[in-house]
Amino acid sequence: xxxxxxxxxxxxxxxxxxxxxxxxxxxxxxxxxxxxxxxxxxxxxxxxxxxxxxxxxxxxxxxxxxxxxxxxxxxxxxxxxxxxxxxxxxxxxxxxxxxxxxxxxxxxxxxxxxxxxxxxxxxxxxxxxxxxxxxxxxxxxxxxxxxxxxxxxxxxxxxxxxxxxxxxxxxxxxxxxxxxxxxxxxxxxxxxxxxxxxxxxxxxxxxxxxxxxxxxxxxxxxxxxxxxxxxxxxxxxxxxxxxxxxxxxxxxxxxxxxxxxxxxxxxxxxxxxxxxxxxxxxxxxxxxxxxxxxxxxxxxxxxxxxxxxxxxxxxxxxxxxxxxxxxxxxxxxxxxxxxxxxxxxxxxxxxxxxxxxxxxxxxxxxxxxxxxxxxxxx
Ligand code: UDP
Numbered sequence: 485x486x487x488x489x490x491x492x493x494x495x496x497x498x499x500x501x502x503x504x505x506x507x508x509x510x511x512x513x514x515x516x517x518x519x520x521x522x523x524x525x526x527x528x529x530x531x532x533x534x535x536x537x538x539x540x541x542x543x544x545x546x547x548x549x550x551x552x553x554x555x556x557x558x559x560x561x562x563x564x565x566x567x568x569x570x571x572x573x574x575x576x577x578x579x580x581x582x583x584x585x586x587x588x589x590x591x592x593x594x595x596x597x598x599x600x601x602x603x604x605x606x607x608x609x610x611x612x613x614x615x616x617x618x619x620x621x622x623x624x625x626x627x628x629x630x631x632x633x634x635x636x637x638x639x640x641x642x643x644x645x646x647x648x649x650x651x652x653x654x655x656x657x658x659x660x661x662x663x664x665x666x667x668x669x670x671x672x673x674x675x676x677x678x679x680x681x682x683x684x685x686x687x688x689x690x691x692x693x694x695x696x697x698x699x700x701x702x703x704x705x706x707x708x709x710x711x712x713x714x715x716x717x718x719x720x721x722x723x724x725x726x727x728x729x730x731x732x733x734x735x736x737x738x739x740x741x742x743x744x745x746x747x748x749x750x751x752x753x754x755x756x757x758x759x760x761x762x763x764x765x766x767x768x769x770x771x772x773x774x775x776x777x778x779x780x781x782x783x784x785x786x787x788x789x790x791x792x793x794x795x796x797x798x799x800x801x802x803x804x805x806x807x808x809x810x811x812x813x814x815x816x817x818x819x820x821x822x823x824x825x826x827x828x829x830x831x832x833x834x835x836x837x838x839x840x841x842x843x844x845x846x847x848x849x850x851x852x853x854x855x856x857x858x859x860x861x862x
Pocket of ligand 1 (some may be wrong): 527568577605630632634635650651653661751753
């Protein structure tokens with residue numbers, strides 16, 4: 485009998501498994517895929533770590549989370565500075581003095597602010613959707629060239645129907661600074677994410693190609709408790725309806741050249757280019773010496789529940805459905821839920837780790853004092 489059956493070997497599952505092991509608990513981790521690391525999985529091809537399920541750049545401000553991961557990997561010093569292409573012209577991201585200069589020719593923060601001021605949307609209430617949020621933040625020119633069509637293509641929804649919170653992720657700066665993230669700690673595991681996950685899961689039993697839903701009762705019987713990190717709607721047999729996710733198709737190409745686009749990430753912000761961005765994986769590893777290069781075009785695809793879920797869509801309809809599942813989850817005996825799919829949150833990696841740490845703290849403190857509210861499975 486294990487203390488915990490952890491369903492999913494992604495960031496939440498691996499973090500919880502490690503903390504449980506540190507606390508002297510016995511865990512079994514299962515995953516329906518043939519590999520660990522969930523969507524962080526990297527595959528080494530031609531000396532390049534390929535981010536198979538899309539680029540993952542670690543960033544956080546929390547020293548505790550950074551120190552935790554540094555037990556399992558050495559991070560490189562990658563800084564994300566994506567480029568947005570529109571009409572054959574390149575713009576710097578996130579929105580900063582370089583972008584304002586490329587857009588309007590301005591060279592000082594006061595000129596850039598005046599330009600935005602002259603065209604921004606003024607509301608007497610908080611912005612209610614992504615379009616309003618973007619227009620109040622950066623004005624019409626940037627919205628129309630760099631945000632509107634990219635967002636529509638990416639989410640397959642009108643920006644008016646998307647939550648304002650999505651665009652709040654992007655910094656707007658009146659400095660000449662192309663670093664996409666504001667965080668103190670940033671980087672990518674030097675040996676790839678898969679190796680980092682291997683180290684996190686070292687000493688914990690992991691079984692791959694195991695589908696929890698194929699025999700739920702047998703899986704549950706293996707442990708005192710279950711940590712479930714998959715889709716919460718699937719866990720409850722879609723009884724309140726299906727939650728929507730943004731999904732993607734990746735077209736990956738190995739090229740016999742050293743450098744294809746000169747940057748790790750180039751966004752294509754026009755409506756008539758089918759991909760949202762092209763990733764050139766070797767540029768995530770400054771100094772990579774491979775003679776080849778590998779690029780991936782990221783193409784949004786229509787969601788259906790047999791596809792891989794990447795991003796929860798936190799609009800009103802989905803959140804209403806999620807709240808009903810969340811209510812059930814709170815009363816589910818012996819099962820604890822966590823991660824992007826179970827909490828239905830557009831989490832970054834560090835937030836997933838934070839959530840798993842919080843659960844582990846509650847769980848082990850409760851177990852030690854014998855006051856756990858969660859009854860065990862029978
Ligand atoms: N975004 C945009 N243009 C860009 C990059 C981002 O309009 O060139 C908007 C878009 O709505 C996107 C949001 O900013 O969904 C957040 O972007 P981020 O890069 O954080 O998304 P992720 O990398 O997680 O896909």
